[in-house]
Amino acid sequence: MSTDLSIHEHGEAVVAHDLHDAGHEAHHHKETFITKYVFSQDHKMICKQFLITGMIWAILGGLMSVLFRLQLGYPDSTFPWLEDIMGKWAKGGKIQPEAYYALITMHGTVLVFFVLTGGLSGTFANFLIPLQIGARDMASPFLNMLSYWFFWMASVVMITSLFIETGPASGGWTSYPPLSALGDASVGSQAGMDFWIAAMALFVVSSLLGGLNYITTILNMRTKGMSMTRLPLTIWALFFTAILGVLSFPVLLSGLILLLFDRHGGTSFYLSDIFISSTQKPLPNEGGSPILFQHLFWFLGHPEVYIIILPAMGLVSEVMAINSRKPIFGYMAMIGSLFAITILAFLVWAHHMFVTGLNPFLGSVFVLLTLLIAVPSAIKVFNWLTTLWRGNIRFTPAMLFAIGFVSMFISGGLTGVFLGNSTLDIHLHDTYFIVAHFHIVMGVSAFMGMFCGVYHWFPKMYGRYLNNTMAYIHFWVTFAGAYLIFWPMHYEGLAGMPRRYLDYSGWSSFNQFVELNRFISTVAMIVFAVQIMFVFNFFYSIFKGRKVTTQNPWQANTLEWTTPIRPGHGNWPGEIPEVHRWAYDYGKDGAKDGKDFILQTEPLGADEQHH
Amino acid sequence: MSTYFLLAILLLGFIITFQIAKASEYVGILKGEKKNNEQNNRINGFLMIIFLVLGLIGVYVCNEVFKARILGKSASDHGEKIDLMMSITIVITGIVFIITQVLLFWFAFKYQYSEKRKGYYFPHNNQLELIWTVVPAIALTVLVGFGLRYWFQITGEAPKNAALIEITGKQFNWIYRYPGKDEVFGKKYYKNINDAENNSLGLLWDDEKSHDDIVVSSAMVLVVNQPVKLIINSRDVIHDVGIVAFRMKMDAVPGTPTTMWFTPKYTTEEMKKMTNNPDFEYEISCDQMCGKGHFSMKGIIQVVTAEEFVLWRAKQVPNYVLVMKDKMPAAATDSVKTAVVTGAAGKLVAAK
Numbered sequence: 001m002s003t004d005l006s007i008h009e010h011g012e013a014v015v016a017h018d019l020h021d022a023g024h025e026a027h028h029h030k031e032t033f034i035t036k037y038v039f040s041q042d043h044k045m046i047c048k049q050f051l052i053t054g055m056i057w058a059i060l061g062g063l064m065s066v067l068f069r070l071q072l073g074y075p076d077s078t079f080p081w082l083e084d085i086m087g088k089w090a091k092g093g094k095i096q097p098e099a100y101y102a103l104i105t106m107h108g109t110v111l112v113f114f115v116l117t118g119g120l121s122g123t124f125a126n127f128l129i130p131l132q133i134g135a136r137d138m139a140s141p142f143l144n145m146l147s148y149w150f151f152w153m154a155s156v157v158m159i160t161s162l163f164i165e166t167g168p169a170s171g172g173w174t175s176y177p178p179l180s181a182l183g184d185a186s187v188g189s190q191a192g193m194d195f196w197i198a199a200m201a202l203f204v205v206s207s208l209l210g211g212l213n214y215i216t217t218i219l220n221m222r223t224k225g226m227s228m229t230r231l232p233l234t235i236w237a238l239f240f241t242a243i244l245g246v247l248s249f250p251v252l253l254s255g256l257i258l259l260l261f262d263r264h265g266g267t268s269f270y271l272s273d274i275f276i277s278s279t280q281k282p283l284p285n286e287g288g289s290p291i292l293f294q295h296l297f298w299f300l301g302h303p304e305v306y307i308i309i310l311p312a313m314g315l316v317s318e319v320m321a322i323n324s325r326k327p328i329f330g331y332m333a334m335i336g337s338l339f340a341i342t343i344l345a346f347l348v349w350a351h352h353m354f355v356t357g358l359n360p361f362l363g364s365v366f367v368l369l370t371l372l373i374a375v376p377s378a379i380k381v382f383n384w385l386t387t388l389w390r391g392n393i394r395f396t397p398a399m400l401f402a403i404g405f406v407s408m409f410i411s412g413g414l415t416g417v418f419l420g421n422s423t424l425d426i427h428l429h430d431t432y433f434i435v436a437h438f439h440i441v442m443g444v445s446a447f448m449g450m451f452c453g454v455y456h457w458f459p460k461m462y463g464r465y466l467n468n469t470m471a472y473i474h475f476w477v478t479f480a481g482a483y484l485i486f487w488p489m490h491y492e493g494l495a496g497m498p499r500r501y502l503d504y505s506g507w508s509s510f511n512q513f514v515e516l517n518r519f520i521s522t523v524a525m526i527v528f529a530v531q532i533m534f535v536f537n538f539f540y541s542i543f544k545g546r547k548v549t550t551q552n553p554w555q556a557n558t559l560e561w562t563t564p565i566r567p568g569h570g571n572w573p574g575e576i577p578e579v580h581r582w583a584y585d586y587g588k589d590g591a592k593d594g595k596d597f598i599l600q601t602e603p604l605g606a607d608e609q610h611h
Numbered sequence: 612m613s614t615y616f617l618l619a620i621l622l623l624g625f626i627i628t629f630q631i632a633k634a635s636e637y638v639g640i641l642k643g644e645k646k647n648n649e650q651n652n653r654i655n656g657f658l659m660i661i662f663l664v665l666g667l668i669g670v671y672v673c674n675e676v677f678k679a680r681i682l683g684k685s686a687s688d689h690g691e692k693i694d695l696m697m698s699i700t701i702v703i704t705g706i707v708f709i710i711t712q713v714l715l716f717w718f719a720f721k722y723q724y725s726e727k728r729k730g731y732y733f734p735h736n737n738q739l740e741l742i743w744t745v746v747p748a749i750a751l752t753v754l755v756g757f758g759l760r761y762w763f764q765i766t767g768e769a770p771k772n773a774a775l776i777e778i779t780g781k782q783f784n785w786i787y788r789y790p791g792k793d794e795v796f797g798k799k800y801y802k803n804i805n806d807a808e809n810n811s812l813g814l815l816w817d818d819e820k821s822h823d824d825i826v827v828s829s830a831m832v833l834v835v836n837q838p839v840k841l842i843i844n845s846r847d848v849i850h851d852v853g854i855v856a857f858r859m860k861m862d863a864v865p866g867t868p869t870t871m872w873f874t875p876k877y878t879t880e881e882m883k884k885m886t887n888n889p890d891f892e893y894e895i896s897c898d899q900m901c902g903k904g905h906f907s908m909k910g911i912i913q914v915v916t917a918e919e920f921v922l923w924r925a926k927q928v929p930n931y932v933l934v935m936k937d938k939m940p941a942a943a944t945d946s947v948k949t950a951v952v953t954g955a956a957g958k959l960v961a962a963k
Contacts, residue, residue, distance in 0.1 A: 081614050097904065097906070098903050171900065176849055176899075178847065178848045179849065179900065179901060182848070185782065185847055185848050185902055186902045187903075272865060272866025272867075273846075273866040274846070274848075274865050274866075275781075275802075275804045275813070275846050277781055277806070277847060280806060280807070282801055282804060288866065289864075289866065290849055290865065290866070290867075324730055325729070326730035326731060326732065326733065327732065327733070328734075329733060329736075330734075330736075330740050333735070333740050355851065355861050355862055356864065356869070357861065357862060357867060357868075357869030357870075360762065360763060360766035360767070364763070367755060367758060367759060367762070368755055368759075371751045371755050374747060374751055375748050375751065378743055378744075379744055381711060382711075385711065385714050385715060386739065388715070388718040388719060389718050389722065389733075390722060390730070390731035391718075391722045391730045391731070392725065392728050392730045393652075393719060393722050393723050395651060395652050395656065395719075395723065395724075400655060403715065403716075403719055406715055407712060410707075410711045414704040415704075417700060417703075417704055417751070417754065418697075418700050418704070421696070421700065421754060421755070422758065423693055423696050423757075423758045423759075423761040423765065424693060424696055424697055424700060424758070426765065426858065426859060427690075427697070427858040427860065429860055430851065430898040431898070467633070467636055468632075468635075468636065468639070469631060469636065470628065470629070472654075472655065476658060476662075480662070483666065487669075487673060488673060491680070492681075494681040494682050495680060495682065496855030496858075496896075498853065498896050498898045500900045500905060501906035502906050503907075504906075506907060506909065507894060508888070508891065508894065509896070510855075512680045513680070529621060529624075532625075533628065537632075546636060546640075584734065586730055586732075587730030587731060589732070596729055
């Protein structure tokens with residue numbers, strides 16, 4: 001493998017094909033079906049495993065939301081087919097309260113942890129870190145494999161809990177004790193809660209194995225010339241995400257272990273002064289504080305929302321620069337703001353607890369720190385806007401989702417300014433305002449970022465393109481639909497309509513939104529149907545999509561586009577390329593052959609300055 | 612049957628979309644990648660600007676449709692502060708929202724791909740970055756300033772003349788306790804709770820201060836224009852006392868009492884007239900998920916005049932009396948009752 005064969009932008013299909021074969025020779029080891037597709041240690045295969053598992057979870061989690069939106073939109077109707085699929089949980093074709101609460105609990109848990117953490121970080125950290133820093137694989141491919149299989153085990157335990165007799169956990173995705181600790185207070189807090197805790201423990205293990213690996217790889221395995229300040233923003237975002245996860249998930253685990261002790265060990269960490277109405281018996285536990293759990297939970301819970309959104313920010317930054325044919329504006333400021341968000345993420349958790357009886361002075365400190373986060377967030381938004389300014393924008397599906405991400409992030413971020421201010425939080429806490437806020441800012445936005453990533457890197461993953469027409473339909477329906485679903489919820493929240501109610505007809509304060517709820521439910525079902533179309537497009541295109549014929553279809557600068565079209569294990573057939581510049585030389589004068597981009601592997605010209 | 616019909620239509624829709632998508636991919640290949648991309652760019656750029664215009668109209672329409680159904684008149688002094696704060700925040704964030712969204716979609720439309728143009732190499736500019744670090748920081752300082760001022764007023768000490776009422780949440784309703792003529796709550800212990808024997812809060816009868824405590828579960832009765840301080844408890848899991856009309860909310864945590872205070876400004880009757888809603892009621896909603904009956908955990912507050920309150924109070928029988936009635940003859944209890952009534956009236960006079 002001589003260096004003159006190592007590829008820059010002259011990625012003709014034939015050359016790439018040759019290199020591909022050569023690559024297999026260079027890293028020849030016997031691969032069986034099991035080692036290639038199941039217990040694979042290739043980061044690219046593990047990425048696909050995370051992605052597809054995440055997609056299965058997303059369909060399930062989305063389906064749950066369709067079911068409970070059915071109840072919210074049509075509280076007076078019965079649907080006999082529901083009883084066919086849900087049995088006693090939908091007696092007479094009506095979702096029972098226990099089932100409703102189980103559905104919203106599982107919807108939250110699944111989407112937050114299994115889709116937007118496992119599915120998003122797991123997919124793109126695995127795929128992009130080695131490819132974009134110029135490494136053959138993760139620091140420890142074996143731990144990486146374990147990370148997926150712990151995720152898989154967590155998934156199995158969580159799915160199993162859906163089928164046990166007393167149903168899955170139903171105390172909300174936050175699983176606040178005492179409700180989650182006492183089986184007599186809620187059926188979902190019986191065996192379902194133990195399954196939930198076990199699944200979450202496995203999930204935390206997976207997340208830690210993955211995170212440590214990502215950090216180690218980024219710090220130690222960058223190719224020659226790839227200094228930290230030449231890394232693409234995707235890597236910076238995934239790096240900070242991993243740090244957040246490693247530092248905060250253990251705290252959640254410890255909180256859950258104490259919960260397990262309270263449930264089965266007779267301890268009183270969270271329990272005190274409790275008299276159970278259903279059994280007419282007082283509990284012996286005294287002296288515990290349920291608020292302790294909330295502190296432990298939100299010490300993860302708040303960084304968790306940044307664990308979800310940072311990777312999306314990274315993906316969007318990268319895709320936006322490529323498709324605007326301009327450098328990302330304010331590269332250093334983008335890193336700085338990611339860093340600021342990472343630090344502040346650990347200092348704001350109690351803003352979820354303004355109305356728990358928290359000391360008002362402590363509350364005021366958290367108000368200050370919380371609203372401080374708006375500053376780095378604003379920097380990012382303005383930098384994205386400036387990246388678009390005077391660009392030459394190509395509306396690839398990935399770019400559309402990147403623009404959609406920014407729009408959603410603005411809308412959701414601004415409502416955060418309401419909720420972070422404790423005075424307003426008194427009124428808005430636990431209403432539909434917060435439901436609208438977090439669905440827009442971390443639900444829809446993160447999904448936009450994830451779709452952006454999938455559409456952009458699908459050609460690298462599978463050597464084929466996704467179908468464009470379906471992609472455009474997918475984007476516009478999802479984008480418009482998400483606004484139609486969540487924008488009106490703000491008004492319900494301003495009216496004080498509480499979340500986690502299955503029927504508002506008994507309330508004179510909240511029954512004015514019957515038609516609105518029906519409207520939201522209808523749109524939600526349409527949007528869900530379009531996601532199914534995306535899943536279909538995904539699997540269809542893996543086998544039948546248009547083939548990628550050039551090595552660098554998006555004319556991007558980063559290293560993954562210097563690998564063969566279908567890279568083997570080890571990524572580069574020959575030497576790993578050396579890096580000479582940052583990742584954002586788009587539209588710069590001095591690019592050769594009439595191109596408007598300069599690959600990171602291109603040596604600096606005589607008159608060029610180091611970046 | 613209609614379900615299957617719906618599914619069939621959905622499936623048909625999928626198949627048609629898929630066929631169109633496949634066909635357009637072939638057409639794209641025939642037309643050539645470049646031409647196809649240009650066409651896609653034009654269509655999506657146009658959709659961007661359409662989305663912006665329709666979106667802004669949508670926001671306006673949404674406001675018009677819903678403004679009458681949200682945030683009716685605040686019925687407490689704290690609520691008025693919160694409403695003012697809300698308006699300030701809506702104005703500031705509204706301006707930012709419109710500017711940034713317009714820029715986003717306008718740039719996307721204006722700078723869509725053209726063969727003639729090249730992206731402008733503009734990697735950074737310290738002045739610009741300084742501006743959008745400092746301006747948001749100032750705007751947020753203003754918001755934090757207003758917010759914390761109100762926050763400390765709302766969460767600060769209740770006025771000395773505030774009436775004390777205890778509210779206890781349980782799965783799935785509320786229990787209210789008034790301290791009686793001595794204005795002091797008697798001691799209680801959760802292991803003494805006995806619903807069958809009418810001691811729903813576990814009051815300790817050894818403590819004489821508990822003898823005049825009134826426990827009711829039908830409604831909480833408040834005096835208009837008199838500050839009230841609620842002492843909030845829970846008997847089992849975490850609940851939350853949310854009163855939309857007063858814009859107030861506070862968790863009920865088992866083992867850790869919390870408090871909140873406010874001054875109701877209008878009686879229930881006045882609110883019925885002001886809202887043109889003869890069914891208006893001050894509702895307490897549970898705002899912290901507490902189990903299967905969470906959505907139905909409703910409490911009622913009646914705000915009445917001082918005179919009406921005295922009359923109401925006169926009709927209430929202390930919990931102690933209710934319990935002891937079963938156990939001993941009624942003779943002794945009459946004196947307690949009279950004392951309670953006199954005490955209540957006396958307190959109101961003092962408060963004026």
